[in-house]
Amino acid sequence: MSDLGMFFGLLGAAVAVLFAGAGSALGVGIAGRAAAGVVTEDPNKFAQVLILQLLPGTQGIYGLLVGFITLSKIGLLGGGDITVSLPTGLMILAACLPIGIVGLISGRSQGECSAASIGIVAKRPDQFGKAMLFPAMVETYAILALLISILAVSNIPV
Amino acid sequence: MAVVDMQKISICAHRSNRKAILETLQSLGIMQVVIDDLDDPELMKMDTADARARFEKNADLADQAIAVLDTYVPEKAGLLSGFSGKKLIDKEAYSHIIDTQTDIMAEAREVLRNEKAISECNGNILRDENQIEALVPWMKLDVPMSFNGTKKTAAFIGTVSGVCDEAALYAQIREKAPEADALSVNVLSTENDSTNVFVLCLKEESEEVEAALRAAGFARPSQAVSGVPAREAERCAADIEKQKAEIAGLEEEIRAKAPTRGDLRIVADYYRTRAEKYRLLGTIPQSRNVFFLEGWVPADSVDRVETLLTTRYNAVVEKEQKQEEEVEPTLLHNNKYSENYEPVLESYGLPQHGRVDPTFLMSIFYCFFFGMMLSDAGYGLMMAIGCFVVLKKCPRMGKGMKKMLNMFMWCGVSTTFWGIMFGGFFGNVIDVVAQTFFGYTGATPILKPLWFDPLTQPMRLLVWCMLFGLIHLFTGLGIKGYEYLKQGDVVGFVSDIVAWYAFLIGLILILLPTDLFQNIAQMEFNFPAFVAPVAKFLTFAGMIVIVLMSGRANKNWGLRIALGAYDIYGVTSWLSDVLSYSRLLALGLATGVIAQVINTMGSMFGGGPIGAILFAVIFLVGTVLNFAINVLGAYVHTNRLQYVEFFGKFYDGGGEPFVPFEVKSKYIDVKEEA
Numbered sequence: 001m002s003d004l005g006m007f008f009g010l011l012g013a014a015v016a017v018l019f020a021g022a023g024s025a026l027g028v029g030i031a032g033r034a035a036a037g038v039v040t041e042d043p044n045k046f047a048q049v050l051i052l053q054l055l056p057g058t059q060g061i062y063g064l065l066v067g068f069i070t071l072s073k074i075g076l077l078g079g080g081d082i083t084v085s086l087p088t089g090l091m092i093l094a095a096c097l098p099i100g101i102v103g104l105i106s107g108r109s110q111g112e113c114s115a116a117s118i119g120i121v122a123k124r125p126d127q128f129g130k131a132m133l134f135p136a137m138v139e140t141y142a143i144l145a146l147l148i149s150i151l152a153v154s155n156i157p158v
Numbered sequence: 159m160a161v162v163d164m165q166k167i168s169i170c171a172h173r174s175n176r177k178a179i180l181e182t183l184q185s186l187g188i189m190q191v192v193i194d195d196l197d198d199p200e201l202m203k204m205d206t207a208d209a210r211a212r213f214e215k216n217a218d219l220a221d222q223a224i225a226v227l228d229t230y231v232p233e234k235a236g237l238l239s240g241f242s243g244k245k246l247i248d249k250e251a252y253s254h255i256i257d258t259q260t261d262i263m264a265e266a267r268e269v270l271r272n273e274k275a276i277s278e279c280n281g282n283i284l285r286d287e288n289q290i291e292a293l294v295p296w297m298k299l300d301v302p303m304s305f306n307g308t309k310k311t312a313a314f315i316g317t318v319s320g321v322c323d324e325a326a327l328y329a330q331i332r333e334k335a336p337e338a339d340a341l342s343v344n345v346l347s348t349e350n351d352s353t354n355v356f357v358l359c360l361k362e363e364s365e366e367v368e369a370a371l372r373a374a375g376f377a378r379p380s381q382a383v384s385g386v387p388a389r390e391a392e393r394c395a396a397d398i399e400k401q402k403a404e405i406a407g408l409e410e411e412i413r414a415k416a417p418t419r420g421d422l423r424i425v426a427d428y429y430r431t432r433a434e435k436y437r438l439l440g441t442i443p444q445s446r447n448v449f450f451l452e453g454w455v456p457a458d459s460v461d462r463v464e465t466l467l468t469t470r471y472n473a474v475v476e477k478e479q480k481q482e483e484e485v486e487p488t489l490l491h492n493n494k495y496s497e498n499y500e501p502v503l504e505s506y507g508l509p510q511h512g513r514v515d516p517t518f519l520m521s522i523f524y525c526f527f528f529g530m531m532l533s534d535a536g537y538g539l540m541m542a543i544g545c546f547v548v549l550k551k552c553p554r555m556g557k558g559m560k561k562m563l564n565m566f567m568w569c570g571v572s573t574t575f576w577g578i579m580f581g582g583f584f585g586n587v588i589d590v591v592a593q594t595f596f597g598y599t600g601a602t603p604i605l606k607p608l609w610f611d612p613l614t615q616p617m618r619l620l621v622w623c624m625l626f627g628l629i630h631l632f633t634g635l636g637i638k639g640y641e642y643l644k645q646g647d648v649v650g651f652v653s654d655i656v657a658w659y660a661f662l663i664g665l666i667l668i669l670l671p672t673d674l675f676q677n678i679a680q681m682e683f684n685f686p687a688f689v690a691p692v693a694k695f696l697t698f699a700g701m702i703v704i705v706l707m708s709g710r711a712n713k714n715w716g717l718r719i720a721l722g723a724y725d726i727y728g729v730t731s732w733l734s735d736v737l738s739y740s741r742l743l744a745l746g747l748a749t750g751v752i753a754q755v756i757n758t759m760g761s762m763f764g765g766g767p768i769g770a771i772l773f774a775v776i777f778l779v780g781t782v783l784n785f786a787i788n789v790l791g792a793y794v795h796t797n798r799l800q801y802v803e804f805f806g807k808f809y810d811g812g813g814e815p816f817v818p819f820e821v822k823s824k825y826i827d828v829k830e831e832a
Binding site for chain 1: 502504505506613614616617620737738740741743744745747748751752754755758787790791794795797798801802
C-alpha cells in the first residue's frame with residue numbers, strides 16, 4: 001500500500017510539472033509566432049518582443065516549483081526513509097492540481113494575450129510598459145493557484 | 159519630487175536675429191514651442207521646406223557613408239560599447255570641422271560612389287559566373303556557338319530531348335531522312351532529360367536533317383553566345399579576376415577613408431540639427447520685420463532665457479497668462495535616487511499639473527518589492543555590481559539607459575538585502591558545495607537566514623506580504639487624501655478617505671483575533687480588551703459615513719444611500735488587491751527553489767574533479783537562465799503592483815510630456831561653453 005501512496009505523490013508532481021509546463025509551452029509558442037512576425041519587419045524590436053514572449057513562460061516554472069517541493073516532500077530527493085500512505089499520496093495529488101490545471105489554461109491564455117501585446121509594440125513601441133501589463137494580469141491567477149498548491153503541499157503532514 | 163511649474167512665454171524679436179535666437183534656444187533645449195494658428199493677415203510663415211530637405215538629404219548621405227565605412231572597416235566594439243553613448247566634442251573642434259563640411263561631404267560622396275562601383279562589379283561577376291555555368295555543357299565544341307556550316311555543309315548546334323547516344327540519334331535521323339549519307343552526329347554532353355549535340359550534314363540535305371532533328375525535339379541554345387565556348391569561358395574567368403581586382407582597389411579606397419568617420423558623424427548631426435531648426439523656422443509666424451515665438455519654459459528658467467535673449471539679441475520676452483483650454487506640459491523633478499524611477503511612471507502616464515507626482519513614494523516601494531520578489535543575495539550582488547561597473551565605465555551613456563541601470567542597481571541592493579534576510583545565496587549553493595565537494599556533514603543551512611526561511615514558513619511570509627501590501631495601498635489612499643486637502647475638499651477627505659481608513663482598520667482589527675485567521679496564519683494576537691469595542695466602533699462609523707456620503711453627488715437620497723451601499727461592496731476589491739501581494743511570496747519562492755534545483759542537479763555527479771567541472775557548467779548555465787527569467791518576472795510584477803494596485807487608488811496619469819526644442823543628435827554631443 002505504501003508504494004501506491006508514493007505513486008500518487010509522484011503523480012501529483014508529474015501533474016504539476018506536466019500541465020503547467022504544457023501551458024507555458026503553448027503560450028510561449030503562440031507569442032513566439034507573433035514575435036517572429038514583428039522581428040521580420042523591424043529587427044530592432046527584438047528585445048521588447050522577446051520579453052513579451054517570455055511572459056507566459058512562468059507557469060512552467062511554477063509547475064517545476066511545486067513539482068520540486070512535492071518530490072522533496074515524498075522523499076525522492078535525498079529525503080531517505082519516508083513512507084507515504086495512500087491517503088497522503090492522494091492529498092498531495094489534490095494539492096498539485098491547482099497549479100497544474102490553472103497553469104495549463106492561464107499559460108495558453110497569457111500566450112494569446114502576449115501575442116496581442118506584441119501587436120501593440122509593433123505599432124506603438126512607446127507603449128511597451130502598458131503592453132507588458134495585459135499578460136501580467138492573466139498571470140495573477142497562476143500565482144494564486146501556485147500559492148494554494150505550495151501551501152497545501154507544504155502543510156500536508158507526512 | 160514634484161511636477162515642475164511651467165510658464166508660458168512669448169518672444170518677439172527682429173528678423174535678423176531669427177536664426178541666432180533659434181540656435182540659442184535649440185542648444186539650451188528648455189523651451190517647448192507652441193505653434194498658434196495665424197489670424198493676422200500681416201503675419202505669414204516662411205517656406206523652409208527646401209532648406210530643410212537639403213539638410214535632411216545631406217544628413218542622410220553622411221549616415222549612408224558611415225554605414226558603408228562600418229561595413230568595410232568595422233570599428234572595434236568593446237564589451238560595453240552598447241552603453242557608451244554619444245561622444246563629447248568641444249565647441250572649437252566642432253566649429254572647425256563644420257567649416258570643412260564641403261570637403262567632408264565630398265569624401266562621403268566618394269565613399270558612396272565607390273560603394274556603388276563595388277556593387278556594379280559584383281553584378282558583373284555574377285553575370286560572368288552565370289555565363290560560365292551556361293557554357294559548361296558546350297565545352298567540347300571547338301567551333302563558335304554561332305557556327306552554322308561551311309560553304310558545302312550545314313551545322314546544327316543545340317539540344318534534343320531525351321538522353322541518347324550518338325548511334326541512336328544517328329539512326330533516328332537516318333530513319334526520317336534516308337538519303338542523308340554524309341551525316342556526322344556528335345554528342346557534346348547529356349543532362350537530366352536532354353542531350354546537347356553537334357550535327358553536321360551536306361547543305362542540300364540540311365532541310366530534311368533539320369526536320370528529322372525537330373522531330374527529335376531539337377532546339378537551339380537559348381543564350382546568345384557567339385564565340386567558341388572554351389574561349390568564351392576563359393574570357394569570363396579573366397573578367398571575373400579583373401572585377402575582383404577592381405573591387406579590391408575600391409575597397410582599399412573606402413578603407414583609406416575610414417579616418418573621416420568621426421568627422422562624418424559630426425557633420426551628420428550638424429545637418430540633423432539644422433534640419434530641425436528649419437522645421438521650426440517654417441512654422442513660426444513672422445511679419446516683414448519681426449517674428450514671434452511662443453512656448454512653455456520651466457518657471458525657474460524663465461529669467462535666464464529672458465536675460466539671455468534681451469541682452470544678446472534685443473528681443474522682447476513676455477510672460478503669458480495660461481489660457482483656460484491650454485494644458486501645460488509635464489516635466490518631473492526628483493531627487494538623485496528617485497529620478498531613476500521616472501521612466502516607470504512615464505510608461506504609465508505622466509501626472510497632470512496640480513496633481514501629485516508619486517515618483518518618490520513609488521521609488522521606495524518599487525525597490526522594496528523588487529528585492530522581495532528576487533530575494534537572492536547572489537543574484538542581487540550580480541545585478542548591483544554589474545550595473546555599477548557599467549555605469550562607472552560608460553559615464554556618457556544616454557539618459558534613459560543611465561536611469562534604468564541606476565534603478566536596477568538599487569533594486570539589486572534591495573535584492574541582496576532580502577537574500578540575506580531569507581538566507582538565499584544562489585539558492586543553497588554554499589550547502590551543496592560543502593556537502594558534495596568537502597564532505598561537510600554538519601547542520602544545514604550553513605548560511606542561516608537573518609529573519610526566517612520562507613520555504614519552511616510560507617504562511618508567515620504570506621502574512622507579511624499582505625501587511626506590506628496593505629501599507630502600500632494605504633499610502634496610495636493617503637496620497638488621494640492629500641490631494642483632497644490640497645484642493646480644500648474637507649468633506650471629500652473625510653467621507654472618501656478617513657471613512658475608508660476607519661472602516662478597513664476596524665475590519666482588520668476585528669478579523670485578526672478570530673480563530674479562523676489565527677489558524678490560517680498560525681499566529682496569535684492578544685489585544686488588550688479595549689481594542690474590540692474600538693474596532694467595532696471604527697468599522698461601523700466608517701461604514702455609516704461611506705453609505706451616507708459616497709453618493710453625495712446625487713440629490714435623491716434614495717439613490718444616494720443605494721450608491722453608498724454599493725460602495726461598501728468595494729471592500730472586496732480591497733481584499734483582492736491585498737491578496738495580489740501574495741505574488742511577493744510566490745516569486746520569491748520560485749527564485750530560491752529553482753536555484754536549489756540547479757544546485758541539486760549539478761551535485762548529482764558527486765565530488766571529484768569531473769563532478770566539479772560538471773557542477774560548474776550546470777551551475778553557470780542554470781544560474782544565468784534562472785537569473786534572467788526571474789529578473790524579468792520581478793520587473794513585470796513590481797510594475798504591476800505599482801500600476802494596478804498602487805496607482806489604482808489615486809493616480810490616473812493623463813499629463814502631456816514636455817518636449818523641448820533641442821539638438822537631436824545621433825552620434826555626438828557638443829560641449830557647451832562654461
